[in-house]
Amino acid sequence: MVTISDVARAAGVSSATVSRVVNGKGKVGDACRARVQKIIQELGYKPNSSSQAFLHRQTMNVGLITPKISMEFFGNLAAGAEVAARANGYSLLICNSLYEEESEMAAIESLHGKGCESILMHSDYLTDKQLIELSERYKGLVFINRYIPKIANRCVWFDNVASSAQIVDLLASQGHKHIAVATSIYQNRDPQQRLLGVRQGFMMQGLNFNEKLLAESTANLEGGKACARELLQSGESFSAVIAYNDLMAVGVVHELVKNGYQVPQQVSVVGFDDSALCKACIPTLSTIKYPIEEMANYAAKLAIDLAKDTATPENKTHLFTPALIERDSVAPAPV
Amino acid sequence: MVTISDVARAAGVSSATVSRVVNGKGKVGDACRARVQKIIQELGYKPNSSSQAFLHRQTMNVGLITPKISMEFFGNLAAGAEVAARANGYSLLICNSLYEEESEMAAIESLHGKGCESILMHSDYLTDKQLIELSERYKGLVFINRYIPKIANRCVWFDNVASSAQIVDLLASQGHKHIAVATSIYQNRDPQQRLLGVRQGFMMQGLNFNEKLLAESTANLEGGKACARELLQSGESFSAVIAYNDLMAVGVVHELVKNGYQVPQQVSVVGFDDSALCKACIPTLSTIKYPIEEMANYAAKLAIDLAKDTATPENKTHLFTPALIERDSVAPAPV
DNA sequence: CTGTTAGCGCATTCAA
DNA sequence: TTGAATGCGCTAACAG
Numbered sequence: 001m002v003t004i005s006d007v008a009r010a011a012g013v014s015s016a017t018v019s020r021v022v023n024g025k026g027k028v029g030d031a032c033r034a035r036v037q038k039i040i041q042e043l044g045y046k047p048n049s050s051s052q053a054f055l056h057r058q059t060m061n062v063g064l065i066t067p068k069i070s071m072e073f074f075g076n077l078a079a080g081a082e083v084a085a086r087a088n089g090y091s092l093l094i095c096n097s098l099y100e101e102e103s104e105m106a107a108i109e110s111l112h113g114k115g116c117e118s119i120l121m122h123s124d125y126l127t128d129k130q131l132i133e134l135s136e137r138y139k140g141l142v143f144i145n146r147y148i149p150k151i152a153n154r155c156v157w158f159d160n161v162a163s164s165a166q167i168v169d170l171l172a173s174q175g176h177k178h179i180a181v182a183t184s185i186y187q188n189r190d191p192q193q194r195l196l197g198v199r200q201g202f203m204m205q206g207l208n209f210n211e212k213l214l215a216e217s218t219a220n221l222e223g224g225k226a227c228a229r230e231l232l233q234s235g236e237s238f239s240a241v242i243a244y245n246d247l248m249a250v251g252v253v254h255e256l257v258k259n260g261y262q263v264p265q266q267v268s269v270v271g272f273d274d275s276a277l278c279k280a281c282i283p284t285l286s287t288i289k290y291p292i293e294e295m296a297n298y299a300a301k302l303a304i305d306l307a308k309d310t311a312t313p314e315n316k317t318h319l320f321t322p323a324l325i326e327r328d329s330v331a332p333a334p335v
Numbered sequence: 336m337v338t339i340s341d342v343a344r345a346a347g348v349s350s351a352t353v354s355r356v357v358n359g360k361g362k363v364g365d366a367c368r369a370r371v372q373k374i375i376q377e378l379g380y381k382p383n384s385s386s387q388a389f390l391h392r393q394t395m396n397v398g399l400i401t402p403k404i405s406m407e408f409f410g411n412l413a414a415g416a417e418v419a420a421r422a423n424g425y426s427l428l429i430c431n432s433l434y435e436e437e438s439e440m441a442a443i444e445s446l447h448g449k450g451c452e453s454i455l456m457h458s459d460y461l462t463d464k465q466l467i468e469l470s471e472r473y474k475g476l477v478f479i480n481r482y483i484p485k486i487a488n489r490c491v492w493f494d495n496v497a498s499s500a501q502i503v504d505l506l507a508s509q510g511h512k513h514i515a516v517a518t519s520i521y522q523n524r525d526p527q528q529r530l531l532g533v534r535q536g537f538m539m540q541g542l543n544f545n546e547k548l549l550a551e552s553t554a555n556l557e558g559g560k561a562c563a564r565e566l567l568q569s570g571e572s573f574s575a576v577i578a579y580n581d582l583m584a585v586g587v588v589h590e591l592v593k594n595g596y597q598v599p600q601q602v603s604v605v606g607f608d609d610s611a612l613c614k615a616c617i618p619t620l621s622t623i624k625y626p627i628e629e630m631a632n633y634a635a636k637l638a639i640d641l642a643k644d645t646a647t648p649e650n651k652t653h654l655f656t657p658a659l660i661e662r663d664s665v666a667p668a669p670v
Numbered sequence: 671c672t673g674t675t676a677g678c679g680c681a682t683t684c685a686a
Numbered sequence: 687t688t689g690a691a692t693g694c695g696c697t698a699a700c701a702g
Binding site for chain 3: 013014020051
């Protein structure tokens with residue numbers, strides 16, 4: 001490894017001068033600078049980043065904590081964060097929390113111990129209180145897909161409520177009155193809010209929400225199928241289904257088709273997320289675009305900025321709004 | 336930040352002793368050890384990892400270079416690598432190369448500059464020669480989904496040829512004789528090998544490969560559709576399609592269905608990868624399981640081991656073999 | 671404009 | 687068994 005002293009010796013100057021040339025700080029004579037730069041080229045000198053990290057107490061790494069990077073949603077999140085990190089001279093250090101409170105906490109400790117001054121976190125299990133406490137300890141900590149009023153300026157989140165309401169609007173505009181819902185059995189934040197949005201949408205449209213048309217199951221393909229079965233067995237009639245996410249929506253479609261229903265001619269189905277699946281199923285799925293990649297990009301930059309000493313606590317939050325993607329799974333209500 | 340000297344002072348010992356206690360090396364008196372440990376607890380001392388990285392010249396980070404972490408395949412890759420890294424006390428530093436030769440090279444430089452002693456790479460654009468040269472410079476460098484005989488012990492790869500041959504066997508066993516292929520228009524490694532495997536499979540089965548039933552397009556949903564159109568227009572009859580990957584397979588299904596064909600009753604379709612899509616389409620897709628997560632886990636461990644000074648160059652390579660997943664997209668050939 | 675010096679936190683000498 | 691001293695590579699403060 002070639003060090004700053006090697007360069008200094010070869011150039012016949014002091015290491016401080018080399019440092020000045022490398023960092024472009026301080027005054028250096030033109031001739032001297034040229035000579036040093038030449039030597040740097042020849043020797044292929046690169047500053048040792050570990051040394052710099054040690055000295056400056058910052059590793060130039062952004063930590064990312066998500067449940068499971070192999071899930072499409074979190075993959076997109078990571079991709080957005082990576083781009084923002086790199087654009088700012090940082091790298092991305094990832095940590096899977098695997099959906100456990102304990103490991104979410106451990107991940108923060110680990111990342112902070114590794115010298116990550118900025119951390120971007122998708123927390124599913126820590127409470128608002130815990131996150132507020134953590135924010136006091138770690139200034140570069142940002143939460144994505146979460147909103148906590150007390151620390152609003154660290155929250156980059158998405159308007160689940162408005163999104164769902166928008167879905168109801170779409171269906172209502174197509175004449176649907178009997179609308180079923182397939183939600184997640186784990187009624188934590190996202191499912192709750194989306195369901196709330198649906199109820200709000202109904203109210204705004206002057207529709208009555210039929211509680212018998214509310215089915216719950218796991219938030220995956222099988223869960224979607226289960227919900228559809230439950231809805232069909234309820235005996236209530238419906239012309240549309242709003243699913244918690246795309247995967248459930250596809251499950252609903254599968255089960256409906258299996259039972260001889262035509263989608264969307266007889267039943268319309270709407271998903272949530274705009275995952276890759278939407279374009280790959282038949283019919284293609286109308287859904288809400290969750291701009292997670294864009295949000296993560298924004299959030300990573302925010303985490304970097306907040307970690308800086310110069311950061312001034314802003315009194316604003318970071319809310320992203322929905323876009324409806326219309327494809328082929330929604331048709332006018334049959335008469 | 337509490338340092339080793341803080342602990343030393345509080346415990347009334349030297350920092351060397353604290354270091355010995357922390358690392359469990361060297362002799363320390365029992366009473367002394369107990370006292371130091373107590374202070375460490377009280378003060379919440381944690382060794383500064385940046386300092387250690389600087390001192391030991393290793394950051395305990397594994398670098399990962401893939402084209403795009405948001406793609407399912409690479410997401411699974413990252414997940415496997417992260418688990419292996421963490422299990423060995425390392426973290427995972429990710430770098431998107433975005434499918435460019437230049438950025439693949441830049442990513443290695445960047446990661447190495449960041450002090451990553453181990454790097455796991457999915458290279459699409461660098462040549463064998465380039466990778467061989469790189470291996471000489473970086474001992475902890477491992478390639479995934481690539482096989483280069485000269486550096487076989489750094490290659491963790493998958494038997495594409497055998498996989499495709501296995502698909503042919505499956506179809507032949509169901510009586511299919513007129514089998515079409517939808518391959519990628521970019522005929523680099525994977526597509527070439529998979530196509531080769533198909534040809535081999537045909538030979539082994541004593542079947543004749545009809546070149547008119549070979550369609551090429553982009554390796555995505557649209558490409559699959561395009562291939563199906565091409566095949567239908569060729570005028571040749573076929574009862575099965577082998578697609579380059581799952582996405583193309585689903586595209587083929589879409590186009591066939593659109594043109595009034597029944598899958599699998601009239602035409603069977605097989606994919607490759609076993610992506611999440613397979614279970615979410617109708618009919619569910621028979622495919623080859625590409626165990627990328629398992630492979631990445633293995634490869635990350637390998638990269639960590641190779642980076643160690645004690646690593647002895649083994650004379651073996653790391654080949655993973657296929658498993659056929661049978662679902663609903665394959666049926667006996669119509670008579 | 672340039673050189674000298676000191677020190678970041680730690681682990682490893684070498685002495686005692 | 688313990689302590690003192692040293693240096694990793696770099697930058698910032700201070701001198702000149």
